[in-house]
Amino acid sequence: MEKKLKNNEINNWKKVFYIISAGQFFSIIGSSMVQFAIVWWLTMETNSAIVLTIASMVGFLPQAILGPFVGAIVDRNKRKLIMIYADIAIAMATLILIIAFFIGRESLSIIYIVLIIRSIGSAFHMPAMQASIPMIVPQENLSVAASVTQFIQSASNIFGPALAAFMLGFVSIEYVMLVDIIGAVIACISITFVNIPNPIKIEETKNESFITEVKYGFKELKKHKALFILTIILSMVAVIYIPIGSLFPLIVSSHFNGGAVEAGFAEIAFAVGMLIGSTLIGIIGERYKKVKIIGYSVLLSGIALTISGLLPSNIFIGFLVMSALIGLSGPLYSASFYVLIQSSIEPSILGRVIGIVNSIMLFATPIGLLIAGPMCEIIGVDKWFLLSGVLTSLISVVSIFNSSINTFKL
Numbered sequence: 001m002e003k004k005l006k007n008n009e010i011n012n013w014k015k016v017f018y019i020i021s022a023g024q025f026f027s028i029i030g031s032s033m034v035q036f037a038i039v040w041w042l043t044m045e046t047n048s049a050i051v052l053t054i055a056s057m058v059g060f061l062p063q064a065i066l067g068p069f070v071g072a073i074v075d076r077n078k079r080k081l082i083m084i085y086a087d088i089a090i091a092m093a094t095l096i097l098i099i100a101f102f103i104g105r106e107s108l109s110i111i112y113i114v115l116i117i118r119s120i121g122s123a124f125h126m127p128a129m130q131a132s133i134p135m136i137v138p139q140e141n142l143s144v145a146a147s148v149t150q151f152i153q154s155a156s157n158i159f160g161p162a163l164a165a166f167m168l169g170f171v172s173i174e175y176v177m178l179v180d181i182i183g184a185v186i187a188c189i190s191i192t193f194v195n196i197p198n199p200i201k202i203e204e205t206k207n208e209s210f211i212t213e214v215k216y217g218f219k220e221l222k223k224h225k226a227l228f229i230l231t232i233i234l235s236m237v238a239v240i241y242i243p244i245g246s247l248f249p250l251i252v253s254s255h256f257n258g259g260a261v262e263a264g265f266a267e268i269a270f271a272v273g274m275l276i277g278s279t280l281i282g283i284i285g286e287r288y289k290k291v292k293i294i295g296y297s298v299l300l301s302g303i304a305l306t307i308s309g310l311l312p313s314n315i316f317i318g319f320l321v322m323s324a325l326i327g328l329s330g331p332l333y334s335a336s337f338y339v340l341i342q343s344s345i346e347p348s349i350l351g352r353v354i355g356i357v358n359s360i361m362l363f364a365t366p367i368g369l370l371i372a373g374p375m376c377e378i379i380g381v382d383k384w385f386l387l388s389g390v391l392t393s394l395i396s397v398v399s400i401f402n403s404s405i406n407t408f409k410l
Helices: 007-046 049-076 079-102 108-136 139-168 173-192 210-223 225-254 260-284 290-310 316-344 347-379 381-401
Strands: none
Touching: 007 049, 007 079, 007 108, 007 139, 007 173, 049 079, 049 108, 049 210, 049 347, 079 108, 079 173, 108 139, 108 316, 108 347, 139 173, 139 260, 139 316, 210 225, 210 347, 225 260, 225 290, 225 316, 225 347, 225 381, 260 290, 260 316, 290 316, 290 381, 316 347, 347 381
């Protein structure tokens, strides 16, 4: 796919991209703080696993279900405006919740509705943002952009909950949520003052109905055989990888006989690994083929999981090292994967393809949790880490040696 950026756009891409990214950092860290604050409040007020499960489901299901349809809307309209409107919608939902808490009318139903609205807003925002990047950044610099985007996401996931927890020690939940609105305002302002070019619509999709455009997204993904196979492979990895983070406290307590401090160290090791991986992709992303980075980073994750499951209970320091490697691997293959999508798909239909891929990955979350929970009960969490590692390693071998996937030139 050939990118068509004007000379002045090529020269100014860093300025535009970093202005947008700075705004997104404040927005995403605010959202991360709100997410933690809501989960914490639900935990303290209800102490109900069912309530937390429902909150989790309403928080991601709209994104997963709407993904393919939202992608078509993103491709039909100005992506810049979609990002602004999505941020405004998310901020307004948060404002409703703040008002409810201020007047003492907070309830589970209001929280669920707000989580649904925020999820719908995110469903629009992410594909619009990802589809805009190739219109700003030259193809040879997409790995650098992916590194920055991944670093912002990882840092927000780490520092957002920490900041929220710190604030909750001094102020009520309303003031924590207010940070999200401030972040959304900063993000909207940063986007307003930059130019994001709109892609030229390809002839085949002009004047098509909305449903036809949605179907065209699926058709385009399947047409790129290597990308389609890679999507299936990484969705299988996601089923295994995503639940692992939630199992850290369990393996620390039940296998390594640790407490809250040790569990915290494991979480920190994982988080540090994610930050290193996010940085590393910007360094190695342009030096090595993306499919090789994906294959070997998935293999690294598989080996680290396998070793974690084999470690004796008295070698906790070894588990910390493995936790860091597991965290490091995620950004490497995730960022490389999205660079391949951005480089392979025409900008005018990129929103649809990213929307479809995001939906597939989101549906991997509940599937993984439904499998991991019972399996940990049956065979033990350490054995599940071992089995997860073996399965992940086998999947990586398929990725590394698959002839179709290796047709990628990037």
